[in-house]
Amino acid sequence: MSSYPKPINQLIESLSYLPGIGPKTAERLAFYIITMSGNKVDHLITALQNAKNKVFNCSVCNNLTDRDPCLICQDERRESGLICVVQDPKDVIAIEKVRDFQGRYHVLQGVISPMEGIGPDDLNMKELLERINSENIKEILIATDPTVEGEATAMYLTKLVKPMGVKVTRLAYGLPMGGDLEYADEMTLQQAFEGRKEM
Structure with missing residues (x-):
């Protein structure tokens, strides 16, 4: 005591x-x-x-905000036909720090995880499909984590979205800058080879 x-x-x-x-x-x-x-x-x-x-969730993208819609959704300079799909609001912050992405976001609030009892209906997938239909979306960039759950979620989303005639892309994954090949796991090496580009 x-x-x-x-x-x-x-x-x-x-x-x-x-x-x-x-x-x-x-x-x-x-x-x-x-x-x-x-x-x-x-x-x-x-x-x-x-x-x-x-602080609450944006009614459009489901990101955290103190105004609705959030500042990113309000920004008319952003590419309206491109949506980056992420797991949670922290991912939006990470991508925004790089300042390369100029599209909009959609926050799923998790990933498919049968072990934790999380299925597609527990995520904001229905809202994403509604946005695709109503906002003239041309490309969905899936940026879920490179985990088993993240990959399963990416595959599930791809099967839902591709028949709608929307281009589906995935963030490239591979070796981090400053990383050593000898310490990379097999999945990371495989993705590095698949994502190779011409110099």
């Missing part, structure tokens, strides 16, 4: 709900928060409340 006061135990327990935060890290964070100034704690509380209460 812990000898900490009840409020500290509650804070440690609450912090341990966060992914990647074990009991020791939660304890360290709790004691750090306790030593913060009142202004900083108030700022943290306000930021948490605002993130929880004012």
